[in-house]
Amino acid sequence: MAAHAVVVVGAGQAGFETACALRSRGFRGRITLIGDEPPGPSYRPPLSKGYLAGTVAAEEIALRPPSFYTEQDIELLPGDRVASLDRERRTVLLESGLRLPYDNLVLATGSRPRSLPVPGASLTGVLSLRGLADAEDLRLRLSGPPRRLVVVGAGFIGLEVAATARGLGHDVTVVEAQPRALARALTPTTSDRIVAEHRERGVRVLLGREVTALFGDAEGRVQVMELDGGERIAADLVVVGVGVLPNIELALAADLLVGDGVVVDAQLRTSDPDIFALGDCARFPSPRAGRHVRVESVQNASDQAKCVAAAVCGEPYAYTAVPWFWSEQYALRLQIAGLTAPHDETVTVGDLADGKFSVFCFRGGRLTGVESVNRPADHGIARRLLTAGTDLSPGTVREPGFDLKRLPRTPTTPTTPTASPSRTTIQERLSVHA
């Protein structure tokens, strides 16, 4: 396998983790990681939370220090873009003109924010949030005196931005077209509780309302938002968080099978067996959902990377990890284990008013997932139960005094075979990081 070359397109969470997972498995071939977002692989979750609030510094966003890439012999090409793939000749062409051969190609191109399809959407002050540059821009605009911020879309990113901005003292309105927040991701119990929290904190949340147009001042800066029915609201700043689109253009141009995402099999191979896709851009068969899904989360990117690395190293397995996700808004720590939808029965445990509860979701009497707000033990134990396939009936959860912490611990086998680190010597290094 010495001459084996792996080219990874996209140096985000998924691409970065693939490179790491290959090396931890002992892969000795060439690894090239190409990313168009300088300075290099960085961690997105704080961009709508601590980084935006000013409590997390820019240095903490980098996934690893620069020394990592030299030390692990990972060729990082930041600030370059893959322009096209040549599957016949097994090469990629970069925008810089460089042409790289590959034995295995990994598409980790992620996704990009959808734009608002209304007049005025390109006015100054209408922003979306994906990368560090977007977050820096938004952070700067939120660091001054109070402004009137309107967030379009009550999804995770929109609501996190709303919570952070409100915490900084801004006047915040959220406009959501669906009749409830986070409608695709959460049960009404949890999404209603989250909206109630926003309202208590002074955020105006408008549900079931559509933005029809944005109007600017003479300099082209956004000033007014118009909603269906003609209502107008003043806005100095608009953040659009209406979902993302997977970056499938390269795959499409190379005639790979694409749908809403690059379509892959259980081992995350695309319709070309030498090419893998993972993370936000990949649509994979989920045994838990019983269909193909695309998942946007750190867990998904990170666990799929181990699966791709295993396949490249000739030890493929099917991707079956339990999905999980978290969000932080004010003092609410929201965690989701498993795929809660579709479900036909829910049982809520804990205290809604207090903001400490879990919603257990069942389909046909079997646990599909658990949403927890400020109940981290429920979340962690639920993840273990779902991984082990342990049964938990709605009746059990309904019993008075039910407490997951009192269940005997089920032995879990890790979902993914982990390779033990290949170090054989004692290593001593001096860290220069403050």
Next chain:
Amino acid sequence: MAKITYKHPNGTVTIVDVQAPNTVMRGAKLNNVDGIEAQCGGSAQCGTCHVYVDEANTLPLPEMDSVEDDVLYGTACERTEFSRLSCQLPVGDEIDGLLVHLPEAQS
């Protein structure tokens, strides 16, 4: 600054110097020590930065708060009385020489 030793399940050890205000988790990340996933980036959500503090440890570690205690119910490897979340262990002079054992798996 503190010297922190990470012992891998296969017996190899990595010793690094970490400066305040980092955590034992970030000390591992900054120095490219394998075996700590830290999917949530240190916000005490994921339990994938689980470590076992060495049994013989006498260094003054901060008390575990209820969130850390709760998150430790979800670790992939068995929780013991020596289990901690490495993202909740701040690094300072007083923990110079800390030895932590890494679990077989984090997720």
